[in-house]
Amino acid sequence: MNALTRSTEPGVVLIVDDTPDNLAMLSDALDNAGYLVLVALDGLSALNRVQRRRPDLILLDAMMPGLDGFETCRRLKAQPESADIPVVFMTGLTDSQHVVQGFEVGGSDYVTKPIQTEEVLARVAAHLRTSRILLSARAASQPPAQSLDDEPAHKVLSARFQLTGREVEVLRWVACGKTNRDIGTILDLSPRTVNKHLEHVYVKLGVETRTAATCVALSAITDSRNSAPR
Helix, strand or coil: CCCCCCCCCCCEEEEECCCHHHHHHHHHHHHHCCCEEEEECCHHHHHHHHHHCCCCEEEEECCCCCCCHHHHHHHHHHCCCCCCCCEEEEECCCCHHHHHHHHHCCCCEEEECCCCHHHHHHHHHHHHHHHHHHHHHHHCCCCCCCCCCCHHHHHHHHHHHCCCHHHHHHHHHHHCCCCHHHHHHHHCCCHHHHHHHHHHHHHHHCCCCHHHHHHHHHHHHHHHHHHCCC
């Protein structure tokens, strides 16, 4: 197993897919990587499963009979107890409209079928790391640390680091674990343009990695909240 994709801290991953062969393949790969694996064959079963045991991440088939993956994700994000669980869509659809639809209902990422287990493991590990960073940042401050989604957070980052509006948007999606390709799809930019914006963000924040940029940004927002008059 590639060291990059092996979990150093076991997490709980829920796989939702109506194809048993896909469930078996992914379950074996995740189990071998050290994760606790939960499975569901359809959207309603997945919603019930989450109520019984909260996973750290969900791998969700986009196209299923009955409740499809998009509606399943929408319902998960509508519930406070499951709203912050990262959802990675699994889909054979390559049309950008469906990719955007996945993000619009709250998805964090997507992988295309046929599934490549090494890619899935790498993305699962990356999203779990980002999720733990965000949870740690929130737990470290009172009131909870803000995300990069609200207007005050944008103003803090723009003022402290002289980021442009577009650079803040790119940083926001980086903090959500999106790849340059994904960010380009969301913001209607080429991956090359996204990379240029990200290079400027790194320079202004004094960092060299996506994780470090996320940590610095969240720390700045937390400091701003803690120092604000009460």
